[in-house]
Amino acid sequence: DTAVSQTPKYLVTQMGNDKSIKCEQNLGHDTMYWYKQDSKKFLKIMFSYNNKELIINETVPNRFSPKSPDKAHLNLHINSLELGDSAVYFCASSLSGRQETQYFGPGTRLLVL
Amino acid sequence: AQSVSQHNHHVILSEAASLELGCNYSYGGTVNLFWYVQYPGQHLQLLLKYFSGDPLVKGIKGFEAEFIKSKFSFNLRKPSVQWSDTAEYFCAVNAEGDMRFGAGTRLTVKP
Numbered sequence: 001d002t003a004v005s006q007t008p009k010y011l012v013t014q015m016g017n018d019k020s021i022k023c024e025q026n027l028g029h030d031t032m033y034w035y036k037q038d039s040k041k042f043l044k045i046m047f048s049y050n051n052k053e054l055i056i057n058e059t060v061p062n063r064f065s066p067k068s069p070d071k072a073h074l075n076l077h078i079n080s081l082e083l084g085d086s087a088v089y090f091c092a093s094s095l096s097g098r099q100e101t102q103y104f105g106p107g108t109r110l111l112v113l
Numbered sequence: 114a115q116s117v118s119q120h121n122h123h124v125i126l127s128e129a130a131s132l133e134l135g136c137n138y139s140y141g142g143t144v145n146l147f148w149y150v151q152y153p154g155q156h157l158q159l160l161l162k163y164f165s166g167d168p169l170v171k172g173i174k175g176f177e178a179e180f181i182k183s184k185f186s187f188n189l190r191k192p193s194v195q196w197s198d199t200a201e202y203f204c205a206v207n208a209e210g211d212m213r214f215g216a217g218t219r220l221t222v223k224p
Contacts, residue, residue, distance in 0.1 A: 041216070044214075101162060
């Protein structure tokens with residue numbers, strides 16, 4: 001059983017396109033996250049979201065927007081893709097609360113040409 | 114804002130060598146501490162975590178970590194590494210609901 005799943009696994013696209021990455025968790029968690037991992041393996045949080053609050057890392061361009069149709073899903077939509085958006089994007093989920101462990105999805109490798 | 118530092122960027126060891134990866138954080142309040150591992154081509158998996166109690170925490174695959182509050186450190190250790198431990202290791206700190214990851218340490222274990 002997959003706990004946190006992401007689709008697609010790989011995404012190759014042209015600059016300027018709009019794309020979405022989907023994330024689903026079946027753990028009953030109420031908080032979901034998006035992280036960006038660059039080529040140097042540095043992991044940076046982009047968003048955290050639960051049904052009460054969206055917290056955005058202020059360094060994330062507004063071309064990136066999370067969309068949550070329900071508690072089990074948090075999709076990442078990216079407008080006007082740029083070369084620098086190439087990275088691996090990880091979705092994660094947890095129960096709300098400081099002591100809760102985050103569980104990660106398998107990642108989506110995005111390559112912008 | 115809090116930060117997490119992993120001083121070793123790349124560590125290369127031979128099998129059976131002992132491992133210690135450093136992690137320091139900057140936050141004066143109560144924190145929860147994690148070590149995650151990322152095997153080549155895979156997602157992050159939790160190795161171990163510290164919330165409270167015994168500062169020496171044991172995790173999966175023979176890993177352990179010690180929380181030293183006075184040093185703001187949470188170093189990861191393993192007495193004898195294996196080739197299969199080759200991976201990227203991330204320290205993470207959750208303070209007041211704000212989760213931050215270190216830059217990661219790449220461990221290469223030579224057979």
